[in-house]
């Protein structure tokens with residue numbers, strides 16, 4: 065088992081990474097000195113597969129778990145579902161010392177984390193991420209929240225879990241498209257922070273795609289290590305943490321204009337990262353060779369690398385990018401790369417430049 069610490073003083077916590085971890089959930093929770101009652105929040109795809117093992121393990125360790133199952137997919141990240149969760153927590157008399165286990169992908173993690181952050185002004189929660197994206201990204205760092213009609217993640221909090229438990233075996237049941245989408249965040253860590261990781265991904269992508277246990281374990285651990293380091297230095301995103309948004313400015317815009325229907329998050333940020341690499345080449349002397357390596361790796365991972373937008377779609381994309389939380393004083397700021405493994409944030413990029421990058425032929 066690999067153990068990584070997210071260094072946040074008295075709120076520090078461990079990320080545990082290994083196969084066959086879920087049956088040990090109860091034992092690990094027992095070390096946290098929490099109350100007996102707890103709620104597992106999960107969704108309709110994950111619950112039937114894994115909730116039973118989680119419940120059994122928690123019971124064996126002396127806990128009294130109830131299971132709350134929400135609909136799968138982004139729509140569950142709503143205040144309506146939050147309300148339904150509160151009602152069930154109250155019905156089961158969860159109290160200040162009780163805790164929540166988020167068992168599922170990023171949707172469940174963000175939702176359950178927000179419920180934990182606000183129920184009784186905050187109770188403890190444990191992340192058990194079951195998608196690649198959630199294991200390498202969303203379960204670590206304490207950003208929790210839900211969506212409004214006006215946009216994604218507009219209501220939320222910084223609220224750290226007490227433990228993150230990544231059972232690598234859960235990835236085996238993940239639909240291939242979801243796994244590929246997670247690879248987009250994995251590749252991101254190489255570009256923003258670790259040139260060697262990027263080179264390893266180039267070499268070992270086939271093994272990663274085949275879920276080779278050794279490679280998956282090491283790569284997930286390295287991604288978590290990077291996220292832990294970044295969050296440890298800048299928990300609330302006043303600076304460095306912004307680098308995690310590489311490729312996300314355009315990516316979020318694409319998700320928004322397709323109404324979260326066409327692209328998975330990972331697919332949208334794959335296009336966004338390739339575009340950000342091209343912008344970096346134009347504005348920061350990011351080497352041409354690196355631009356090609358970036359596009360090639362996303363392509364080989366089975367992810368989209370470009371979009372064809374007409375004039376009206378482009379207009380909508382800019383409008384959506386301006387609504388994004390990362391915009392301040394109406395100016396769109398980008399994370400750009402100097403070379404693979406090193407990025408800078410807060411870079412101003414003009415609309416014309418973005419237009420030329422996305423649609424070179426128009």
Ligand SMILES: NC(=O)c1ccc[n+]([C@@H]2O[C@H](COP(=O)([O-])OP(=O)(O)OC[C@H]3O[C@@H](n4cnc5c(N)ncnc54)[C@H](O)[C@@H]3O)[C@@H](O)[C@H]2O)c1
Nearest residue numbers: 109136137169170171172194195197198202207234237238
């Ligand atoms: N908090 C953060 O820092 C952060 C970072 C990145 C993304 N996010 C959020 O994460 C969400 C996306 O997360 P996601 O990509 O994990 O999507 P998701 O939670 O919707 O999971 C994807 C799909 O896979 C299913 N699933 C999950 N685990 C499975 C398993 N082991 N076997 C079979 N099916 C499984 C789910 O039911 C769902 O249908 C978005 O809402 C995004 O905003 C948050």
Ligand SMILES: [Zn+2]
Nearest residue numbers: 249312329333
């Ligand atoms: Zn992301």
